[in-house]
Amino acid sequence: xxxxxxxxxxxxxxxxxxxxxxxxxxxxxxxxxxxxxxxxxxxxxxxxxxxxxxxxxxxxxxxxxxxxxxxxxxxxxxxxxxxxxxxxxxxxxxxxxxxxxxxxxxxxxxxxxxxxxxxxxxxxxxxxxxxxxxxxxxxxxxxxxxxxxxxxxxxxxxxxxxxxxxxxxxxxxxxxxxxxxxxxxxxxxxxxxxxxxxxxxxxxxxxxxxxxxxxxxxxxxxxxxxxxxxxxxxxxxxxxxxxxxxxxxxxxxxxxxxxxxxxxxxxxxxxxxxxxxxxxxxxxxxxxxxxxxxxxxxxxxxxxxxxxxxxxxxxxxxxxxxxxxxxxxxxxxxxxxxxxxxxxxxx
Amino acid sequence: xxxxxxxxxxxxxxxxxxxxxxxxxxxxxxxxxxxxxxxxxxxxxxxxxxxxxxxxxxxxxxxxxxxxxxxxxxxxxxxxxxxxxxxxxxxxxxxxxxxxxxxxxxxxxxxxxxxxxxxxxxxxxxxxxxxxxxxxxxxxxxxxxxxxxxxxxxxxxxxxxxxxxxxx
Numbered sequence: 161x162x163x164x165x166x167x168x169x170x171x172x173x174x175x176x177x178x179x180x181x182x183x184x185x186x187x188x189x190x191x192x193x194x195x196x197x198x199x200x201x202x203x204x205x206x207x208x209x210x211x212x213x214x215x216x217x218x219x220x221x222x223x224x225x226x227x228x229x230x231x232x233x234x235x236x237x238x239x240x241x242x243x244x245x246x247x248x249x250x251x252x253x254x255x256x257x258x259x260x261x262x263x264x265x266x267x268x269x270x271x272x273x274x275x276x277x278x279x280x281x282x283x284x285x286x287x288x289x290x291x292x293x294x295x296x297x298x299x300x301x302x303x304x305x306x307x308x309x310x311x312x313x314x315x316x317x318x319x320x321x322x323x324x325x326x327x328x329x330x331x332x333x334x335x336x337x338x339x340x341x342x343x344x345x346x347x348x349x350x351x352x353x354x355x356x357x358x359x360x361x362x363x364x365x366x367x368x369x370x371x372x373x374x375x376x377x378x379x380x381x382x383x384x385x386x387x388x389x390x391x392x393x394x395x396x397x398x399x400x401x402x403x404x405x406x407x408x409x410x411x412x413x414x415x416x417x418x419x420x421x422x423x424x425x426x427x428x429x430x431x432x433x434x435x436x437x438x439x440x441x442x443x444x445x446x447x448x449x450x451x452x453x454x455x456x457x458x459x460x461x462x463x464x465x466x467x468x469x470x471x472x473x474x475x476x477x478x479x480x481x482x483x484x485x486x487x488x489x490x491x492x493x494x495x496x497x498x499x500x501x502x503x504x505x506x507x
Numbered sequence: 508x509x510x511x512x513x514x515x516x517x518x519x520x521x522x523x524x525x526x527x528x529x530x531x532x533x534x535x536x537x538x539x540x541x542x543x544x545x546x547x548x549x550x551x552x553x554x555x556x557x558x559x560x561x562x563x564x565x566x567x568x569x570x571x572x573x574x575x576x577x578x579x580x581x582x583x584x585x586x587x588x589x590x591x592x593x594x595x596x597x598x599x600x601x602x603x604x605x606x607x608x609x610x611x612x613x614x615x616x617x618x619x620x621x622x623x624x625x626x627x628x629x630x631x632x633x634x635x636x637x638x639x640x641x642x643x644x645x646x647x648x649x650x651x652x653x654x655x656x657x658x659x660x661x662x663x664x665x666x667x668x669x670x671x672x673x674x675x
Contacts, residue, residue: 190593192593193593194592195576195577195591195592196577196589196590196591196592196593198587198589198591199577199578199579199591199592275589297620301623304622304623305623308622309622310593311621311622312593312596312597312617314616314617315596315607315616315617316616316617316618316619316621317617318590318593318596319590320589320590321588321589321590321610322588322590322606322607322609322610322611323588323610323611325607325611325617326611326614326617326618326619327617327618327619327620357612380612381611381612381614382611383607383611383614383616383617383618384611384612384613384614384615384616384617384618385614385618385619386618386619386620387619387620388619389618
């Protein structure tokens with residue numbers, strides 16, 4: 161076995177990175193006196209963009225962003241933004257006037273003309289929904305006077321969908337739950353989540369399947385509780401409960417048959433280190449196994465940071481972008497395998 | 508659109524209008540038969556009686572209530588689970604209220620930030636309106652002790668408008 165990596169998972173325990181890949185806070189807002197996006201004419205959608213764009217000016221907004229007109233962006237650019245979780249699949253694939261503004265660190269994005277006129281997201285690694293909330297709140301507070309959001313005295317911030325009415329805020333955490341899946345306890349989590357008015361979605365959010373044992377958990381209720389109350393419940397009750405459940409399941413697996421678990425993880429690592437062709441599903445599955453092994457100290461390398469980055473870099477858009485040319489499915493599999501080998505294959 | 512009583516597709520659609528209130532009924536073939544609806548133009552037995560409008564059929568001009576601001580009908584809102592514009596929230600009154608409350612786990616009003624940092628103002632205004640309604644009911648029911656309690660709460664709310672932690 162090669163030398164241990166420099167990152168120590170225990171030092172970042174408060175972020176719970178052994179289970180939580182990333183956190184996110186999202187605000188849904190609509191411009192007052194304009195129909196919601198699905199009822200807007202093309203001209204009205206252009207007007208919305210023309211109203212939002214000046215509000216993102218550096219003198220107004222809390223931080224600078226780069227405006228990307230998605231109608232004129234290439235399909236690869238849109239795909240990259242989607243793979244980075246900066247825009248939804250719906251926003252990437254839609255037609256008509258729409259845009260996204262992205263911060264310098266690519267952790268904050270503002271989608272314009274998605275399901276709502278404006279959807280602001282902030283992301284952070286590990287369990288940090290509070291950090292995301294502060295960032296997105298500052299951004300919203302800065303631009304709100306320039307745009308003027310639709311607000312109802314009783315129902316709060318108005319949204320096209322009733323599920324986003326009120327605060328319009330949705331907190332989410334991308335959770336890595338391999339042990340709960342192996343022990344078949346995931347259904348219990350889903351049921352408990354439903355009872356707690358939580359949504360459990362796949363790796364790319366709404367409408368997506370789980371990939372690499374990642375599940376996005378978010379609050380479904382946006383009305384009747386303040387942003388702070390929703391955040392407090394999410395960060396101090398809901399997510400810690402699932403984290404502890406996953407950690408317990410990992411210990412159960414170790415106690416039940418440690419050698420079998422080590423064998424499986426070492427085999428997955430060995431395949432990643434030597435494969436010449438890798439489909440994305442296989443790569444995600446084996447990387448998920450290695451990530452579990454790294455968090456349980458079964459493997460000392462690669463670092464968690466390298467593994468986490470690979471989940472994004474092995475996606476088709478990223479590979480094509482790195483190659484600088486359109487890749488056939490087989491070329492894509494070869495490029496993926498080569499990338500994985502180069503990142504972790506020195507063991 | 509699904510049947511009001513099961514998950515099958517609704518084939519009978521009716522709008523019942525009483526004064527300024529309207530109610531929609533959407534039933535599958537089995538439940539329509541069970542409810543005694545043979546012809547979409549006639550009210551089923553057991554449903555509230557009022558002015559009945561037949562459901563929308565292809566090629567027929569819809570007579571369902573629509574939002575004057577965006578032209579979206581309530582049946583369309585129900586079908587898509589999307590409001591057409593911010594005015595729809597008031598245009599469809601109780602129907603919109605029920606839709607929001609159902610999708611929000613029974614929550615009945617906004618709590619939290621308002622425009623330009625008017626924290627919790629919406630909740631205070633809503634609370635005030637709720638107390639007034641309750642006070643009126645108590646007076647009508649001649650529950651004077653309860654009415655006095657509610658009046659005291661209203662006075663307190665008016666005297667200490669920012670006691671809820673607001674910042675504007």
